[in-house]
Amino acid sequence: MLGWSLMFLVLAIIAGVFGFGGVxxxxxxxxxxxxxxxxxxxxxxxxxxxxxxxxxM
Known part of the structure; x- marks a missing residue:
């Protein structure tokens, strides 16, 4: 689950750099x-x- 959150974080940063505000x-x-x-x-x-x-054990 941590992997998913990191993936979406990276996607948000990349989308923010390219100016896709909604994404x-x-x-x-x-x-x-x-x-x-x-x-x-x-x-x-x-x-x-x-x-x-x-x-x-």
Whole structure:
């Protein structure tokens, strides 16, 4: 998911350089949404790992 957000970020930067405002805005919005989703999943994973604790292998 981080890869997708980085891809849309790069696409937004390239579109912004070439002056495609609508495409740049849409790509930036998608990148921002994916980043927030990734961040929420990271926090949930960290909390679940802390609650569960480490299991010996």
């Amino acid at each position: 740049a805005a849409a790509s930036a919005d998608i990148a921002q949404i994916l980043f927030v989703v990734f961040l929420v999943l990271l926090v949930i994973s960290a909390v679940a790992g802390a609650i569960r604790g480490r299991r010996p």
